[in-house]
Amino acid sequence: MNKVHIQTRDSREVVDCRGQLLNKLQLLLERQVDLARQGNLAAVSVLAKQVDAVVAQIGRLGVAETKEYEQRRRMIERLYDRLSLVLTTACSDIDNEVKRIRMGRKVLGAYRRNLRRL
Helix, strand or coil, X not given: CCCCCCCCHXXXXXXXXXXXXXXXXXXXXXXXHHHHHHCCHHHXXXXXXHHHHHHHHHHHHCHHHCHHHHHHHHHHHHHHHHHHHHHHHHHHHHHXXXXXXXXXXXXXXXXXXXXXXX
């Protein structure tokens, strides 16, 4: 016996909504990666709040259990991985810069002490 699936207007709207949420999540993650590469970590943080809201909606609607999500899961995971890598690199760069600044301050302090002795 063949099963016939009748899709009502409401169910199409839910499917559309789920697809829109996945699109929005993907776009936000792509934007975060771009901003992180540019070094704009403040903007990345602002977008993170939007990502959290979209992920919460995805959870409430059960989007993660759908076939559409399964097909896009790998792309979303790759975006999260890229974002994590770019942020890790940015944090490492910031850490190195802070170390250079500290070293510079120590050198300046040593010069200052030597000048006082003269």
